[in-house]
Amino acid sequence: MNGIRLLLADDEPHIIQFLELGLLNEGFDIRTAQDGAAALQLAKEFQPHVLILDVMMPEMNGYEVCQAVKDTGANVAVIMLTAKDEIEDRVKGLSLGADDYVVKPFSFEELFARIKARLRNQFPSLLGEASYGPFRINDLKKELIYQEQTLELSPTEYALLKYIVLNNGIVLSKAQILDSVWGYRFGGEENIVEVYIRSLRDKLGDKEHRLIRTLRGVGYRMDLP
CATH class of the missing domain: 3.40.50.2300 (Response regulator)
Structure with missing residues (x-):
């Protein structure tokens, strides 16, 4: 504050x-x-x-x-x-x-x-900063803090992680993620979502996918502790 x-x-x-x-x-x-x-x-x-x-x-x-x-x-x-x-x-x-x-x-x-x-x-x-479990999002600075550590994120990684955190507990399909993060006019492959999710998991230390879960054939879901 x-x-x-x-x-x-x-x-x-x-x-x-x-x-x-x-x-x-x-x-x-x-x-x-x-x-x-x-x-x-x-x-x-x-x-x-x-x-x-x-x-x-x-x-x-x-x-x-x-x-x-x-x-x-x-x-x-x-x-x-x-x-x-x-x-x-x-x-x-x-x-x-x-x-x-x-x-x-x-x-x-x-x-x-x-x-x-x-x-x-x-x-x-x-109110540029809001807390969600172990995350703090400062939208004014475009910063995401996880367990008191500021993550080094690209603009797209920031937008993607923010979108997933704000939708904690909700299953998000690749199509939903593409529309919300990349925009509905995005003409690339859906696999780009997997690439960015993998990068986020690495930066979060989420090797066992307990934070960002994959629901095969459905999408992804953030499970905040």
Whole structure:
């Protein structure tokens, strides 16, 4: 999550400490505020991608901060924290421009999942890297990392391995692979798929074909551990 700015505003120090530690470990650039006025000022200066905003705060409440931030036209994902599980409170926050809400008490995993969902929706270019089992795909850098080692891949090998990883557990025929990786106008032989699969297996150390399996007469299937 490097390069993603997150502003955390809550008047309860233990919540600030708990969330700040977890979000720092995920690589976010964090700023914190314990009242609404400070949150609004920091939002203007820091220009966060994500604003985690408690509803009940001194100086200005979360609703007022949310409305003020959204009125500036800033592209920021606002997630409200509320101790109230009332429909009216949720509707009020969303009507003022909030993008999501989390009801206290909540788990860090729930909040983190909602942060990632908002980033995928509003800032997809920031999420260049995604994890799939032992693989990490960084589409911005066109890098594929396997077991913490960056693989040396040609552009076609990168496209092929990415396609197989993203379709983990699904049997892919040679025709499907050719259409998706080489393009439907490819006029060569289907055997080129076998050549590239063999090369990928070598680079992955998959000598026993446990990672990329061959289903004879059908195609290939990635089986992630």
